[in-house]
Amino acid sequence: MNKNIKKIPLSHFHLIKKPTMNDFEYISEWLTDAYNNHKELKGYALYHNLNSFIHDAFVEHTVFVIRHKEKAVAFLTFSPPKDGIKITFRAVCVNPNFLRMGLATYLHKSAIKHYQKRGCLVAELWNVCRESYKLGISMGFIQKREKNKSDEVSMVKILVDTRKQNYNAKxxxxxxxxxxxxxxxxxxxxxxxxxxxxxxxxxxxxxxxxxxxxxxxxxxxxxxxxxxxxxxxxxxxxxxxxxxxxxxxxxxxxxx
Structure with a gap:
């Protein structure tokens, strides 16, 4: 976080569930800096996709944005449940001047709450980096058990109480x-x-x-x-x- 920027209370930010292409244009101005200043993101393909799936998310309204003083300072893209039960979070990024203020966590929790009301039962973090992994753990996600192991790591959180294992039932x-x-x-x-x-x-x-x-x-x-x-x-x-x-x-x- 920029040392000249004081930590701002979360109440001073505004969650936007229907961001505009103006938000996308403003994000375009700082996304490169966010990528270049991130210690872990070299070769992390998600953040090279400003003009592909990130742009598409704004067109398709599968993105939430946080604004501060009418400027978009963080965003989260996702695949909504549609006819299924799962929401998949794909990319989250915060303007370098607004890091360590809880914005990434707030975006994820807000999206989960929004889609839980619409029947979503499962949330998944897709292809996480180390920082996203820590974020997932803090929100109660666990690493998804994969039969065919790969370099990609996904995490999952079941959003409702589920049936316990039973090896003795009739x-x-x-x-x-x-x-x-x-x-x-x-x-x-x-x-x-x-x-x-x-x-x-x-x-x-x-x-x-x-x-x-x-x-x-x-x-x-x-x-x-x-x-x-x-x-x-x-x-x-x-x-x-x-x-x-x-x-x-x-x-x-x-x-x-």
Whole structure:
């Protein structure tokens, strides 16, 4: 942060959920400095994309901005849930003169609150750098478990209370940690499909190719590859989502 700039209370900033191209033009003036002054961003491709996906976010209204004295000093781009359950945060950047004032955290929390009211259940930080990783941890995100490891790191936060693991229920939805897994082995995940008392949904990030199934009375009665299993993946990503209605549909489909 510039030593000549005093820390400004958050109440002096204004969140803009429908920024204009004037905001984009002003951001264009300081984004290069933000990139050049950042210790970690050499080679971090997100910040080279001012005139591609960052510009597109302003056109498509998938960006929140923070203004100070009518000038845009921070922004957050994202992919909204649309017909799915997940919001994915893609790039956050703050004018170098306004760092360490909580603006990045405020942008993320504001977007989460906004889309939670519209049914969003999962938030994901995509391809995070070290500073974004620290930010995610501070907001309760955890590193996403990836079957196929890569240099990209994503983080996830489930925004609602979810069903706890249960390996003893009479009828269970289960996940084996492999494609075409040996279903005689112990499942990696297991949840009761009885929603009479516990109305919490099943939400879990998994690889599309893992094997899922139903166990009744400790016997596997149905199993298949996850991506073909009764549309348990909502639109927009590899998150299993099973609520009470989906559980009924699954059990009726296999006549249990």
């Amino acid at each position: 009828i269970r939805f289960v996940v084996w940690n492999d494609c075409y897994a040996d279903t005689n082995t112990k499942p990696f995940y297991s949840w009761s499909l009885n929603f009479l008392r516990d109305k919490k949904p099943i939400i879990r990030s998994i690889d599309f190719e893992w094997t899922v199934g139903i166990i009744k009375d400790n016997k596997v009665v149905y199993s298949y590859i996850a991506k073909h299993f009764f549309d348990i993946f909502p639109i927009g990503g590899n998150y299993i989502y099973i609520d009470e209605n989906k559980a009924k549909m699954i059990l009726e489909s296999i006549k249990l």
